[in-house]
Amino acid sequence: MKPTTLKQIAELLDISTSTVSKALKGYSDVSEKTKRLVLETAKLMNYRPNSFAVNLRTSESKTIGLIVPEIVHHFFSSVIKGIISQAEKKGYLVIILQSNESYKLEKKQLDLLLSQRVDGILISLANGTGNFDHLNDVLLQNKPLVMFDKIAKIIKCSKVIIDDRKAAYTATQHLVDIGCKKIAHFRGSLLPQNSIDRFLGYKQALLDNNMPYDSSLVYICECGDRSFVEGKESARKLLNEHNDVDGIFINTDLVAIGAMTEFQKLGVKVPEDISIVGFSNWFMSSVISPTLTTIDQPGYQMGKTAFKRLYKEIQQIKRNETVTHKKIVLDTALVVRESTIEAK
Amino acid sequence: MKPTTLKQIAELLDISTSTVSKALKGYSDVSEKTKRLVLETAKLMNYRPNSFAVNLRTSESKTIGLIVPEIVHHFFSSVIKGIISQAEKKGYLVIILQSNESYKLEKKQLDLLLSQRVDGILISLANGTGNFDHLNDVLLQNKPLVMFDKIAKIIKCSKVIIDDRKAAYTATQHLVDIGCKKIAHFRGSLLPQNSIDRFLGYKQALLDNNMPYDSSLVYICECGDRSFVEGKESARKLLNEHNDVDGIFINTDLVAIGAMTEFQKLGVKVPEDISIVGFSNWFMSSVISPTLTTIDQPGYQMGKTAFKRLYKEIQQIKRNETVTHKKIVLDTALVVRESTIEAK
DNA sequence: CGGTAAAACGAAATCGTTTTCGTTACGAAA
DNA sequence: TTTCGTAACGAAAACGATTTCGTTTTACCG
Incomplete structure (x- = not known):
C-alpha cells in the first residue's frame, strides 16, 4: 500500500541502502551484478524516489509558481500554455494561482508560494496592485522572480513585455x-x-x-x-x-x-x-x-520566454553566480482585418 | 541568505529545537514567556517552516495534480478556475499539465505527478486515450483520482460529468x-x-x-x-x-x-x-x-465539484476509511439566442 | 605466499521538522 | 527532610534519499 523505499529494496536484497541508491544512480563503485539486481527489483516493486526526501536534501522542488490576474482569458491562458510547455521540457512543474485582480490576494498567494518553497516565481500583476513590498520580499529571499505583461517598473527583476x-x-x-x-x-x-x-x-x-x-x-x-x-x-x-x-x-x-x-x-x-x-x-x-x-x-511566446528567463536565473542561483536581470521586449504586429478600411 | 530554520532560532535563544517547534505550534508544555519570545524572534527572522521537511514527515504535500487536454479553451480554463478557487479554500495548491490530446503525453504526465507525490489527481482524458492502464496505476497506488468531462466509464473512480x-x-x-x-x-x-x-x-x-x-x-x-x-x-x-x-x-x-x-x-x-x-x-x-x-x-461548477469530491477522498484515505466513488451529473441548460427561430 | 592496488560495499551524517518519552527543577504536602 | 506532583524543557528517533569517507573483499603481481 505504502510506496516502496530504498530500505525495502535493500532489506530484500540484503545489501545496504547506500548501495541501492548508488546502483540506481549509476555510480561506478557498484558491481554490474548488483546494479542489475537492484534495477530489476526496483522496477518490480515500482520504486519511485520520494520527492519529499529528495527536495529536502537538495533544497529544490523543481517546481515554479505562477500568478496571473485571471485564468479564463485568451491572452493569459496562452501565456500559461507557453510557460507549461517550456517548463515541462526542463523538468519543472508549474503551480498556478490567480489573483482575481486583487492586490490582497496577490500578496497572500506570493506568500503561499514562498512557503511552498518553489524554485522561482512568474507573475503578472493585478490591476489593483500599487504597493510592491510583497515583490521585494521575494527578491530578499533570493528567489528568482520574473514579471511579464503587467509589470512594476520599480522592481529590480527580469521582465518580459511588449512595447x-x-x-x-x-x-x-x-x-x-x-x-x-x-x-x-x-x-x-x-x-x-x-x-x-x-x-x-x-x-x-x-x-x-x-x-x-x-x-x-x-x-x-x-x-x-x-x-x-x-x-x-x-x-x-x-x-x-x-x-x-x-x-x-x-x-x-x-x-x-x-x-x-x-x-x-x-x-x-x-x-x-x-x-x-x-x-x-x-x-x-x-x-x-x-x-x-x-x-x-504573442501570449504563447511570452510565456515561453518568461520561463526561459526564470530558468536561467534559477541556474545562476544554483551555481552561486550573481543573478542578472533582463528586460525582454517582444515584437507585436498589426493584424489588419475587416474592421478598418481606407476612407474614400 | 538561506531561510531561517528552527535550529537557528533555538541557538539564538539558547533553547532546544523541540521547544521552539512546540512554542510555534502552541503546545501547552511551553511557558508563556518562552512562547512569546519564540514567536517574536520567529517573526523577526521571517521564519517559515520548511515545507520539504514537513512534507517528508507528514507524507502529504497539500498539492494536487490536474491534467487537461488543452488550456487555451474556454471550457477548460473555466474548469481550472473552479478547481483552483476551491483548492485554495482548503489550502491546496494545483499543479497543471496539459496532454495536448495525446495519450502518450497523458501517460507520462500522470507518472510525473505520481513521482511528485501529489495528494490526488484530477483528469479530463485526451481524445486519443483508448488504453486506461495508466489510470489504474494511480488507483493501485491508493491515490485519489477524479475524472471530469472526458471520462472512461471502465475506471473505478469518482466522476463529474454532464448528461x-x-x-x-x-x-x-x-x-x-x-x-x-x-x-x-x-x-x-x-x-x-x-x-x-x-x-x-x-x-x-x-x-x-x-x-x-x-x-x-x-x-x-x-x-x-x-x-x-x-x-x-x-x-x-x-x-x-x-x-x-x-x-x-x-x-x-x-x-x-x-x-x-x-x-x-x-x-x-x-x-x-x-x-x-x-x-x-x-x-x-x-x-x-x-x-x-x-x-x-457549467465549467466553473464542474471544477469546483471535482475538487470537492477529490478532497473528500483525500480525507477518507488520511483517516484510513474506505474510499467511496461517486458519479456526479451536473445540470445543463438550453440557452436560446438568436441563431434559432420559430419557423413561419 | 605476502603485499598492494583496485573494486565493491557500508556506516553514518545530513537535510529540517515533529513528537514521544524522558529528565530536571521546584513548590507543596506529609 | 522526604516524597510527590507538576510545569518546563530537551534528547533522540523518525521521515527517505544521498554522499562522504572508511572498511572489506577481490585480484593480481612479484
Whole structure:
C-alpha cells in the first residue's frame, strides 16, 4: 500500500541502502551484478524516489509558481500554455494561482508560494496592485522572480513585455493612414502600466500627425469582467458626444467587440462609418463579423520566454553566480482585418 | 541568505529545537514567556517552516495534480478556475499539465505527478486515450483520482460529468419544437464518450419525434485546433449534399460559429434559412452575431465539484476509511439566442 | 605466499521538522 | 527532610534519499 523505499529494496536484497541508491544512480563503485539486481527489483516493486526526501536534501522542488490576474482569458491562458510547455521540457512543474485582480490576494498567494518553497516565481500583476513590498520580499529571499505583461517598473527583476506604447502608436497610425480624421480612444483603467502606455502611444501618434489631442475623446473602461458591456456603453456615449468620430483605437479586443456590436445595433456601420482597431488579437477577433483589426500580442511566446528567463536565473542561483536581470521586449504586429478600411 | 530554520532560532535563544517547534505550534508544555519570545524572534527572522521537511514527515504535500487536454479553451480554463478557487479554500495548491490530446503525453504526465507525490489527481482524458492502464496505476497506488468531462466509464473512480445525451436530446428537441423538418448533426470525433453520447441524444430525439434518422446528415469534426475551419468546411459540404436542411445541432460552439460564418458568406441566413444550436456556451457565443443558441456546460461548477469530491477522498484515505466513488451529473441548460427561430 | 592496488560495499551524517518519552527543577504536602 | 506532583524543557528517533569517507573483499603481481 505504502510506496516502496530504498530500505525495502535493500532489506530484500540484503545489501545496504547506500548501495541501492548508488546502483540506481549509476555510480561506478557498484558491481554490474548488483546494479542489475537492484534495477530489476526496483522496477518490480515500482520504486519511485520520494520527492519529499529528495527536495529536502537538495533544497529544490523543481517546481515554479505562477500568478496571473485571471485564468479564463485568451491572452493569459496562452501565456500559461507557453510557460507549461517550456517548463515541462526542463523538468519543472508549474503551480498556478490567480489573483482575481486583487492586490490582497496577490500578496497572500506570493506568500503561499514562498512557503511552498518553489524554485522561482512568474507573475503578472493585478490591476489593483500599487504597493510592491510583497515583490521585494521575494527578491530578499533570493528567489528568482520574473514579471511579464503587467509589470512594476520599480522592481529590480527580469521582465518580459511588449512595447505597448509603440504598438498603440502603430495601431493609431494605421487609423491615420487609412484616412481617419477624428480618432477616439477607449483606454483601460488608470493604474496598470499597459493602459497608460497604450494611451501615450495613441497620444503621440496624434501629435506626430499634427492632429489635435482631445481628452474628451478618451473613454475609460475597467477591462474586467464587464469588458464587453463597457464597450457597448462607451460606444453609445461616444455617439452622443462626438458623432463625427471616424476611427477608434480600443485598449482591448473584447471592449472593441462590445463597441462593434453596439454600433451595428445602432445602425452605425463598421468599418464604413467608423474604423476600429483592438488590442491583443483574441482568437474571437478572427471569427466575428466583421473580423477585427488588432495588435497581435504573442501570449504563447511570452510565456515561453518568461520561463526561459526564470530558468536561467534559477541556474545562476544554483551555481552561486550573481543573478542578472533582463528586460525582454517582444515584437507585436498589426493584424489588419475587416474592421478598418481606407476612407474614400 | 538561506531561510531561517528552527535550529537557528533555538541557538539564538539558547533553547532546544523541540521547544521552539512546540512554542510555534502552541503546545501547552511551553511557558508563556518562552512562547512569546519564540514567536517574536520567529517573526523577526521571517521564519517559515520548511515545507520539504514537513512534507517528508507528514507524507502529504497539500498539492494536487490536474491534467487537461488543452488550456487555451474556454471550457477548460473555466474548469481550472473552479478547481483552483476551491483548492485554495482548503489550502491546496494545483499543479497543471496539459496532454495536448495525446495519450502518450497523458501517460507520462500522470507518472510525473505520481513521482511528485501529489495528494490526488484530477483528469479530463485526451481524445486519443483508448488504453486506461495508466489510470489504474494511480488507483493501485491508493491515490485519489477524479475524472471530469472526458471520462472512461471502465475506471473505478469518482466522476463529474454532464448528461451529454440528455443535453443533446434537449438541443435537438428545441430544433424540432421550432418547426425544423430536416435536422443535421455535426458530431465530434469517434472516440470520446461525449461526442458519442451527444450523437445518441440527437438520434433519440429524432426517433421520438417520428423523424427519420439519416446517417448522411451526420458530419464528423475532430474539434481540435481546426474546429472553426471544420465548421466552415462541413457547412459547405452540407449545402452541397442537402440544401433543404433547416436545422443543425452542432457538437461544439466553435464549430457552430465556423458554420454560421460560412453560411453568412454563402448567403444562407441564420436563423431564417437554417437554425443552429451549438454546445458548451463559450463566452464567444454570446457576443457574435447572431448570438448562438447553445447548451450551457457549467465549467466553473464542474471544477469546483471535482475538487470537492477529490478532497473528500483525500480525507477518507488520511483517516484510513474506505474510499467511496461517486458519479456526479451536473445540470445543463438550453440557452436560446438568436441563431434559432420559430419557423413561419 | 605476502603485499598492494583496485573494486565493491557500508556506516553514518545530513537535510529540517515533529513528537514521544524522558529528565530536571521546584513548590507543596506529609 | 522526604516524597510527590507538576510545569518546563530537551534528547533522540523518525521521515527517505544521498554522499562522504572508511572498511572489506577481490585480484593480481612479484
